[in-house]
Amino acid sequence: MKRFSALFETIDQTRRTTAKVAALAEYFRTAPDDDKLWTIALFSRRRPRRTVTTARLREWAAERAGIPLWLLEESYGIVGDLAETISLILPAPAATHDDGLSIWIARLRALDHTDEAVRKAAILDAWNRMDPTERLVFNKLLTGGFRVGISRKLMTRALARATGQDASELAHRLMGDWTPDTTSYHALVEMPDDTSSRSRPYPFCLARGLEEEDPAALGAPEDWHAEWKWDGIRGQLILRGGAHHVWSRGEDLMTDRFPEFAETLDILPEGTVLDGEILAFADGTPLPFSTLQKRIGRKTVPKALRTEAPVILRAYDLLETDGQDIRARPFAARRAALENLLGGLPPDAPLQLSPDLGFRSWDELAALRATARTMRAEGVMLKHRESPYHAGRRTGGWWKWKLDPLTLDGVLIYAQQGHGRRANLFTDFTFAVWSGETLVPFTKAYSGLTDAEFRKITHWVRRNTLHRFGPVRQVRPEHVFEIAFEGIHASTRHKSGIALRFPRMARWRHDKPLAEASTLGDLRDMLAHHG
């Protein structure tokens, strides 16, 4: 744990990426294998199962610190991170230890299904033996969400440096459904790849945004392939060893959620991997994202829901064919192979080729893009015909050219403090539109302002609070913000009857009088037009 917490501290005490990677690489060169394996797991969002609830942690920490629970909660509100709050209030340790990360994790996992008294004793003992940084790390293991400023990409780069392997190959090895229980550091990182993991997906190729740029700067239109940017879930369909696997971009295995794709085993050859968009789809057109959303949260699918919200994969890339990894081939060649593969499929197959927009000039593409919403698309994608399927986000090969967002002017009515880096700043806001003389809340938004603007609005909120409801403050209606969003649809889960896609604060409309904020009528018109 000392070595891991020292790593955490080093990473936490610098903003320079090179220093972070160097510290991680050094760790990967020197730490015991079991600790390295858990470190890789933690930095790729594979945290141990939670064995103690945060409610108990709060109680025990407050008790140990000799403060009432409400004061811990109050402190948490200021610190914005429970793991950190607990590490800050506990008294200095009275004992020490020499145990490594994996030993502590094993201890934590052993607490599953034990009596509360046993768990409490174990946690208090751990706190009593750890220094403050170790406690913070330990508490982060307990509370989940081990986010500490290290992306999987940085971790992979450091591991590649420490082991002398190729970073993108390593990224591929680290994908899939392994856990520290099902593999070892040696098997995961060092052993020659024996395709032991048949379900393993490839790292997704990500596009950069083109919104700020002129597409004409990309060069000759004929060098580029364009297609719609679909508004669904990015997914990889893997057909290997007589089984199929569906992965999301977030590396969730979604096979059981979308039983439709079992059928692809009969219509596609063994050793095929497709990249595409999972869409709710009926009668030849995509259904709104809200329909797909009904499928996302469910591990299994009742028949009625399959009928109501059938899904397909709109395939747009072929990564593996006949068991061969073809990601290095030019996009045009992969696309031709994809068209060939999907060419003869029946129209009711759960696989559809994402159509080629076949544009001849950038102006023509711009005009097509403007109609994206009618296609239930978010914009257009541009892929260079010579580009390989690269891992992650790189400049050059793939671009997304999204539609300009929809906008409304909302009145700030509720504010709540943020967490982590935004602790003690008011960053979570609720906005309202006019309905006659009253303000009706219609959306929340958390992002889009600069740090300076957040500080300014925080200053204002503190002085203009009308009521407090727990952490939420009702503020004097005064400020108007332009709210940008990608889509709008009817929703029974929202009080206003309307839900927005990706709402954020586009601008603080200092110039806009309160009375000129948008109305419920504006919102309904927009729903009728775009919903």
Add this chain to the structure above:
Amino acid sequence: MASARAGQSGDQTYPTGMVIEVTNSGLYCPAGDFHIDPWKPVDRALITHGHADHARPGHARYLATDGTAPVMRHRLGAITLDTLPYGETRRIGGADVSFHPAGHVPGSAQIRVEVGGEVWVVSGDYKIEADGLSEPFEPLPCHGFVTECTFGLPVFDWAPQAVVAAEINAWWRANQAAGRFSLLGAYAFGKAQRLLSMLDPGTGPILTHGAVENTNDVLRAQGLRLPQTIRVTPGTLARDHPGALVLAPPSALSATWARRFRPAATGLASGWMRLRGVRRRRGADRGFVISDHADWSGLNRAIAETGAETVHVTHGYTDAFARWLREQGYDVRIVPAEFTGDSLDEDDTS
């Protein structure tokens, strides 16, 4: 008498005992017709220390310690300022007034006010730990205590100064070894000089921003011993001072001013650095947790040592701290302050 609050006919008063009231100009002693650290212009202002949120311009007459006077003159220019040494009592109207060390910055004071045998102490800003530079905090028995609570939550717990000094010096040496400048951000009056006294001058040259050096000049002139420093001027070349530590106000670190010192590691020295989120938001590599305010245990100890039954809390997490004190059996009132809770990001004197 009434001229103290001239032009403020709507001035509300909150009766808070015989000795100290709260008006919307700030703390007021009716028996002596004076204010303490008022935020609106008044006739007579007693000032605990020279920080901008306590010593404001515009009062007709000022009274402060002789140790605070030079900084106030430096900041406020030509003011009518009378001084009083620590511990000496002066009769003002019906009140006996004396100034006592608060340990916050050199010259800072708690103000003790006695009226008809009832004693109140206004702490101003204070810290318990002796920093080797400021006159050490002196506990004063009193009936009523007006305390700040900038860091009035149990998450705020300071390590001894020597521990932080070792961290800062080790950081400086490590940066030096890596060929980097050490840019250290701290408030120009108080914190900066305290840091200077903690640095190991044998490590390398210490460069200072003009705002820091101007205050150094004032404090050196009144006899404070500080290590040798080099003022950064437009003509200063970074390459003439390899391995230097550069001490500047936090705002200067992100300004073009700091760009000449490259490559550099940045650090901030403040009690707020106890919170990881704040440090990350402020964009520093390192945060050194060092404050001129009392931490949680310091506040609790100071209050207990006064023996006061009535405590007024101001400046900070007043709601939570008041509730905590009430649960400990104190009679508590929250004193509204003009500025509350913002210092976290505007971070001046903390």
